[in-house]
Amino acid sequence: MAETVFTPSLEGMKHVKLENGVILTKPFLEVCKQILPVLDKFGAAMAIVKSDIGGNITRLENKYSSDPSKYEHLYSMVQEEVQNKTAKGSSSCTNGLLWLTRAMDFLVELFRNLLEHPDWTMSQACTDSYTKTLKKFHGWLASSSFTVAMKLAPNRDKFMEVISGTGDINADIEKFCTTFSPFLKENHEFLASVGLDDMKAS
Numbered sequence: 001m002a003e004t005v006f007t008p009s010l011e012g013m014k015h016v017k018l019e020n021g022v023i024l025t026k027p028f029l030e031v032c033k034q035i036l037p038v039l040d041k042f043g044a045a046m047a048i049v050k051s052d053i054g055g056n057i058t059r060l061e062n063k064y065s066s067d068p069s070k071y072e073h074l075y076s077m078v079q080e081e082v083q084n085k086t087a088k089g090s091s092s093c094t095n096g097l098l099w100l101t102r103a104m105d106f107l108v109e110l111f112r113n114l115l116e117h118p119d120w121t122m123s124q125a126c127t128d129s130y131t132k133t134l135k136k137f138h139g140w141l142a143s144s145s146f147t148v149a150m151k152l153a154p155n156r157d158k159f160m161e162v163i164s165g166t167g168d169i170n171a172d173i174e175k176f177c178t179t180f181s182p183f184l185k186e187n188h189e190f191l192a193s194v195g196l197d198d199m200k201a202s
Contacts, residue, residue, distance in 0.1 A: 004167035009034035056100040122153035
């Protein structure tokens, strides 16, 4: 079967939602995890993003594991923290979900750039997607370390070759962006509904 690095996450996305439209914790986190091997192919340029995503996934997974039936639905952790007035804490699951969603926004935007701007270098594609997504929430320090990291972005053609595997990479990127974006949008809408979508990095 023809496969690209996106094949596992595309498969996983089919299980993220229940028929009634509720996003499930474990399948959502699994899909995010399946993106991590794609980041490995970026090398040093994505090390910060990868550790950030990994840390937030672990935080949410630990909470989920503490009571899988209670936290089966992704937003249940946030609702509990909102009630307990702990949602704004830097180590809260709300904070974890918010930054995980933002990092995924950045990746979706980056892959979209690679698709829509075949003439751009990898650094250009990364910088543009960073400016559109994460930059406004980052303080000076995070922003400058990100800018430095983007200069380490790999050669675009080599990268595309590595992630293509045996499948149609452009079709899979398109599918990934189109299918995953609505979940991210829903996360933002939910976080906004409890007044927590605009928290910035300290």
